[in-house]
Amino acid sequence: MPKQSSFFARVWPAALAIGFLLAAWQLYVDLSGLSPTLLPSPARIAQQAWIHRQALLDNSVPTIRATLLGFSCSLTAAFLLSIVMDFSRPLRRALFPVFIISQTLPLVAIAPLVVLWFGFGLMPKIMLVALVTFFPMLVALVQGYQATEQEIALLLHAMGASRWRAFRLARLPSALPLFFAGLRISITYAVVGAIFAEYSGAARGLGIYILNAKNNFRPDLVLAAVAVSATLTLILFGMTALIQRLAMPWIRFEQAAAR
Amino acid sequence: MSPPRLQLEGITKAFGQTQVLDGIDLHVREGEFVSILGPSGAGKSTLFQLLIGGIRPDRGTIRFDGTPLAAGEGRFAFMPQRDALMPWRNILDNATLGLEVQGMSRAKARGRVLPLLADFGLQGFERHYPAQLSGGMRQRAALLRTVVQDREMLLLDEPFGALDALTRTSMQRWLEAMWKRHRWTALLITHDVREAVYLSDRIYVLSARPAQVLHEIRVPLPRPRAAGFQEASAIEANLLDMLFTGQTFAGDKP
Structure with a gap:
């Protein structure tokens, strides 16, 4: 199938580059004789990850839960607020600066405070994941609505469509391409946000696992947890691409026409 | 006169x-x-x-x-300069748009459009997306969307x-x-x-x-x-x- 071959055609340069980097890393560690407590080799990280697979898995579950819950909350809030802001210019003007300011807050300072206020449970993690993922999606949605073709808007007006009707029929679907672009950006922040929240205080999770591994001078386990977190992000990223394909079946033809 | x-x-x-x-x-x-x-x-x-x-x-x-x-x-039924077809709707559903806005159910609107497809040279293309059609076909689809609204002008x-x-x-x-x-x-x-x-x-x-x-x-x-x-x-x-x-x-x- 041509589609499959084009997928591999796109993937193999990246796979080659990553493979090359790992090989160089391995070679450097082998030749320099550095201690694994300073710089573990990829092979050692893989071996230790396999040995500690149960602990890694146990600690991944709360991280995944916090990521998905936080991301869902953030997505819901961004969607509802984007609609409100699309319908009301004064609200758009009032709220946008507030959200921009929320993006300037350093996570290092905010995370411990949120843990202080809301405890070691799930709540502060959800909030921090939402904080880092909310803004890209909101901006993408608001700008996506505004990307509606003028002529389609005029056409619906001539047909006598109400503002809400025009929103549902034209502005919402017009926002999909930009929305998915925002979704891809914010999903890459989500796992990192959850880990950072756990780092500031949690009973279990990849963040706390990393903290403990670091305190025990086990950079190999730190990096094993990092690899797990990277894998999680890649899986989520792949899922957004898949959802986009399902939600926008016409996009393939537009890409084919543009080629 | x-x-x-x-x-x-x-x-x-x-x-x-x-x-x-x-x-x-x-x-x-x-x-x-x-x-x-x-x-x-x-x-x-x-x-x-x-x-x-x-x-x-x-x-x-x-x-x-x-x-x-x-x-x-x-x-009035209005046809804008460019075809203004919605890329996310297939040709049939683009053509029914005006009727849907008027409050007709989608099924009924499709029933109105389907017999007209042949006249507009769109038969067999009703499930295609606008991006799959030539410029002339898109324009005919836009005109079909216009006339099917059954307005006075x-x-x-x-x-x-x-x-x-x-x-x-x-x-x-x-x-x-x-x-x-x-x-x-x-x-x-x-x-x-x-x-x-x-x-x-x-x-x-x-x-x-x-x-x-x-x-x-x-x-x-x-x-x-x-x-x-x-x-x-x-x-x-x-x-x-x-x-x-x-x-x-x-x-x-x-």
Whole structure:
């Protein structure tokens, strides 16, 4: 199938580059004789990850839960607020600066405070994941609505469509391409946000696992947890691409026409 | 002669300091195909926006069947310059859009559109997305979406402006044949002289901005009008003359 071959055609340069980097890393560690407590080799990280697979898995579950819950909350809030802001210019003007300011807050300072206020449970993690993922999606949605073709808007007006009707029929679907672009950006922040929240205080999770591994001078386990977190992000990223394909079946033809 | 259905009297419109329309008088009778011919940027599209209620004139009246036109009355089916098909809807669902907005269920609207697909050369393409269709087919789909609304009058804003010359000619022939069968009351905006002569019963020639009606001419040619017809060429030459003369002197007006 041509589609499959084009997928591999796109993937193999990246796979080659990553493979090359790992090989160089391995070679450097082998030749320099550095201690694994300073710089573990990829092979050692893989071996230790396999040995500690149960602990890694146990600690991944709360991280995944916090990521998905936080991301869902953030997505819901961004969607509802984007609609409100699309319908009301004064609200758009009032709220946008507030959200921009929320993006300037350093996570290092905010995370411990949120843990202080809301405890070691799930709540502060959800909030921090939402904080880092909310803004890209909101901006993408608001700008996506505004990307509606003028002529389609005029056409619906001539047909006598109400503002809400025009929103549902034209502005919402017009926002999909930009929305998915925002979704891809914010999903890459989500796992990192959850880990950072756990780092500031949690009973279990990849963040706390990393903290403990670091305190025990086990950079190999730190990096094993990092690899797990990277894998999680890649899986989520792949899922957004898949959802986009399902939600926008016409996009393939537009890409084919543009080629 | 039947009374005019649409009548514009002394329509004047300015946007800020820019005078766009300056006392436009025109009318369209039942079953008549009327064109508004003018240079680009003359304010032709502003005329349509006045009709579909996007904006109001500064002066002048618009009457439909003798009564002043109220906002959102829904007498017109509008076809914008580019096809404005929704890329996320297939051809069938694009064509039903106007009926859905009118409140018809999608199933019923599809039932109305399906028998018309063959006439519009779209049979077998109803499940295709707009991106899969050629420019001419897209334009026919847009016209289908327009006429199926079953409004009293069609407003066509340079419908073939974006097509290549060959496709445009074939679309004009096709539209003439369709018009002969359905006798839509239609108002066409164009800057294509040949298109105006080919399709219209009457043509209003507009000046450059601020737009005034320079001439109103009748096209008494029998239909179908094969392109290259001698009398058509004479009218075309005459119209081009009017347009260029109008443009030369438009700038001198106080």
